[in-house]
Amino acid sequence: MTEMSEEKYLQLLAEQFPNIPAVSTEIINLKAILNLPKSTEHFLTDLHGEAEAFKYMLKTASGVIEYKIDQIFEEKLKDKEKRELATLIFYPEEKMKTLQKRGGIPPEWYKEALDYIVKISREVSAIYTRSKVRKALPHKFSYIIEELLHLNENELSKKDYKDQILTTIIEVGQAENFIIALSNLIQRFAVDKLHIIGDIFDRGPAPEKIMSFLKNHHNVDIQWGNHDILWMGAARGQRALIATALRIALRYGNLEFIEEGYGINLRPLARFALKIYPEVNQTVFAPRLLDKELAQPEISLISQMHKAITIIQFKLEGQLLKQHPEFRLSEALYFEKIDFEQGILNLDGKKYKLTDSDFPTINTDHPYQLSSEEEEVIEHLRYSFRNNDRLQEDIRFLFNHGSLYKKYNGNLLFHGCIPLNKAGNYAEVKIAGQNYAGRSLLDFFDDVVRQSYSLNKQEETYRDWLWYLWRGKMSPLFGKEKMTTFLRYFTTVEDKALYLEKKNPYYKKRENADLCKQILADFELDPETGHIINGHTPVAEKRGESPIKGEGRLLVIDGGISAAYRTKTGIAGYTLTYSSKNLRLISHDPFLSRENALNKDSRDTISATEVVKFKQPLKISATDIGKKLADDINYLLKLHEAYQNGSLKENYST
Numbered sequence: 001m002t003e004m005s006e007e008k009y010l011q012l013l014a015e016q017f018p019n020i021p022a023v024s025t026e027i028i029n030l031k032a033i034l035n036l037p038k039s040t041e042h043f044l045t046d047l048h049g050e051a052e053a054f055k056y057m058l059k060t061a062s063g064v065i066e067y068k069i070d071q072i073f074e075e076k077l078k079d080k081e082k083r084e085l086a087t088l089i090f091y092p093e094e095k096m097k098t099l100q101k102r103g104g105i106p107p108e109w110y111k112e113a114l115d116y117i118v119k120i121s122r123e124v125s126a127i128y129t130r131s132k133v134r135k136a137l138p139h140k141f142s143y144i145i146e147e148l149l150h151l152n153e154n155e156l157s158k159k160d161y162k163d164q165i166l167t168t169i170i171e172v173g174q175a176e177n178f179i180i181a182l183s184n185l186i187q188r189f190a191v192d193k194l195h196i197i198g199d200i201f202d203r204g205p206a207p208e209k210i211m212s213f214l215k216n217h218h219n220v221d222i223q224w225g226n227h228d229i230l231w232m233g234a235a236r237g238q239r240a241l242i243a244t245a246l247r248i249a250l251r252y253g254n255l256e257f258i259e260e261g262y263g264i265n266l267r268p269l270a271r272f273a274l275k276i277y278p279e280v281n282q283t284v285f286a287p288r289l290l291d292k293e294l295a296q297p298e299i300s301l302i303s304q305m306h307k308a309i310t311i312i313q314f315k316l317e318g319q320l321l322k323q324h325p326e327f328r329l330s331e332a333l334y335f336e337k338i339d340f341e342q343g344i345l346n347l348d349g350k351k352y353k354l355t356d357s358d359f360p361t362i363n364t365d366h367p368y369q370l371s372s373e374e375e376e377v378i379e380h381l382r383y384s385f386r387n388n389d390r391l392q393e394d395i396r397f398l399f400n401h402g403s404l405y406k407k408y409n410g411n412l413l414f415h416g417c418i419p420l421n422k423a424g425n426y427a428e429v430k431i432a433g434q435n436y437a438g439r440s441l442l443d444f445f446d447d448v449v450r451q452s453y454s455l456n457k458q459e460e461t462y463r464d465w466l467w468y469l470w471r472g473k474m475s476p477l478f479g480k481e482k483m484t485t486f487l488r489y490f491t492t493v494e495d496k497a498l499y500l501e502k503k504n505p506y507y508k509k510r511e512n513a514d515l516c517k518q519i520l521a522d523f524e525l526d527p528e529t530g531h532i533i534n535g536h537t538p539v540a541e542k543r544g545e546s547p548i549k550g551e552g553r554l555l556v557i558d559g560g561i562s563a564a565y566r567t568k569t570g571i572a573g574y575t576l577t578y579s580s581k582n583l584r585l586i587s588h589d590p591f592l593s594r595e596n597a598l599n600k601d602s603r604d605t606i607s608a609t610e611v612v613k614f615k616q617p618l619k620i621s622a623t624d625i626g627k628k629l630a631d632d633i634n635y636l637l638k639l640h641e642a643y644q645n646g647s648l649k650e651n652y653s654t
């Protein structure tokens with residue numbers, strides 16, 4: 001700050017802290033906060049519509065709550081009792097209902113449960129200021145809960161006082177309400193900050209439920225994944241992305257969230273598909289149902305709609321590629337390589353028999369042109385996407401709380417990659433005469449996403465760039481040479497090389513610590529202590545792949561929460577927690593169902609790896625907020641000095 005503006009700033013600060021006692025109180029307060037332990041951050045990624053599994057990971061704070069229970073009740077409780085206590089905290093209402101059904105709950109049970117839960121609440125809230133805890137308390141019980149949280153049970157007189165409070169809570173019939181309120185409090189305070197490293201949408205059944213949850217979360221940030229960008233672009237009206245979003249939903253038979261969750265009417269598409277594609281090859285277009293079941297007529301209808309939207313998608317993509325040679329994806333112009341009469345694809349001198357060669361809507365002279373009915377269908381969908389309040393609200397949330405990458409407490413978070421060239425250097429990408437590479441490329445795309453949301457003249461072009469971000473060669477969110485979707489639908493060959501989506505060199509190079517350190521340094525983070533945290537590529541643990549790369553500098557936490565990828569990874573997801581004590585990588589058991597979680601008596605996490613254990617507990621002073629507070633303290637000290645030396649006048653009138 002210049003001297004002038006510093007003086008001005010102090011004058012402004014003086015309005016808030018008008019005299020020495022006021023400014024001193026604030027200095028004392030902030031200095032005390034700097035010495036509190038850092039609160040816990042929770043990292044999740046690649047949720048892919050798996051709302052139940054996601055909610056469970058949040059409820060359990062990926063083992064943080066069980067870990068606390070272990071610490072507090074180490075000797076006192078048996079493993080089975082610890083698990084009971086944990087499930088009570090995760091699902092208080094359901095758990096108590098089950099117990100009621102099994103023959104009622106005696107007062108002693110409530111007393112013990114309340115006692116345990118108060119102890120855990122005290123432990124998890126101890127690292128926050130009283131004022132922060134107070135703000136999070138449910139209004140109706142705030143006074144009593146505050147008393148319980150702050151009393152010292154080691155003082156004999158206080159123990160009786162506490163016993164009396166608990167007994168009275170039970171006598172007045174409020175035990176269950178208190179248990180629920182305290183359980184929520186524990187869940188709230190076990191984790192203070194949630195990071196979602198992308199891919200909330202696609203493949204799984206309920207992304208809109210995840211979005212509701214996130215919208216109500218107290219502190220979340222999102223690093224956009226390619227599937228989020230897909231939905232953001234679709235909601236903004238980019239037609240190829242609308243077709244792709246629906247194609248993926250149909251491919252997995254997930255229509256409920258579109259029709260019921262968002263209320264988007266798919267009838268026009270269904271009507272069109274029934275008419276134009278009375279029969280489709282089910283081997284190609286039947287939905288992959290994973291753990292759901294559907295009746296045959298529904299499967300048939302979905303297959304027909306699936307084919308209809310797939311053709312629309314490939315036509316729209318063709319149009320886009322012609323319009324944007326700068327995307328350099330012309331190899332994906334497949335329709336012009338098809339011999340429609342023979343049903344053959346000519347690719348790189350080879351001929352491939354098409355799995356389905358019924359193309360009633362294709363004009364072979366202009367294969368990318370939509371038929372008038374297709375045009376109507378996609379325009380109807382575009383209208384529905386753009387005017388859907390619920391979808392627009394969710395997407396606005398993604399824009400407002402998301403970014404292409406995030407620097408947070410020394411770590412660098414992004415979904416996919418930083419595109420590299422074969423030599424392992426940042427790939428240079430020339431866009432509109434400008435060169436971008438590494439951080440500047442990510443900044444460029446971050447800007448593109450934001451521009452696509454504004455209503456300016458180039459809005460349309462920016463939206464097309466969203467499509468590029470979804471599947472372009474140099475997209476940091478995609479990170480693969482090409483997307484072979486078309487080939488996987490329309491050909492079938494033994495040699496899977498045809499379907500290979502070669503990953504950007506980043507994915508090999510990140511095994512190397514030097515690259516990771518270089519990236520951290522280029523983002524102005526400490527290369528010796530910072531970490532890069534990625535999602536996007538499922539870690540095949542069962543084939544021995546490790547999620548920890550670059551000698552611990554980089555962590556990949558996509559472990560397959562997505563049911564579709566579970567067979568590949570062999571586990572059901574990784575999550576990461578970063579507390580004052582350690583950085584822990586947790587690999588999870590498959591989440592089967594709520595009932596299963598409620599009734600099982602063993603703990604959840606398969607294993608947890610302590611990636612880093614801090615010698616001294618980290619304090620708030622070491623965090624980003626801490627640095628900001630230290631800055632504030634500096635100015636408050638200057639204000640204090642100004643009052644003392646008389647250069648500013650104190651005010652006691654308010």
Ligand SMILES: O=P(O)(O)OC[C@H]1O[C@](O)(COP(=O)(O)O)[C@@H](O)[C@@H]1O
Pocket residue numbers: 199203226227480483484485501536537564
């Ligand atoms: O397994 P699916 O659902 O067919 O999707 C495959 C497509 O998804 C992608 O893997 C992108 O999705 P991810 O970001 O989840 O990896 C493409 O590379 C690939 O073509």
Ligand SMILES: [Mn+2]
Pocket residue numbers: 199225226227415477535536537
């Ligand atoms: Mn992804």
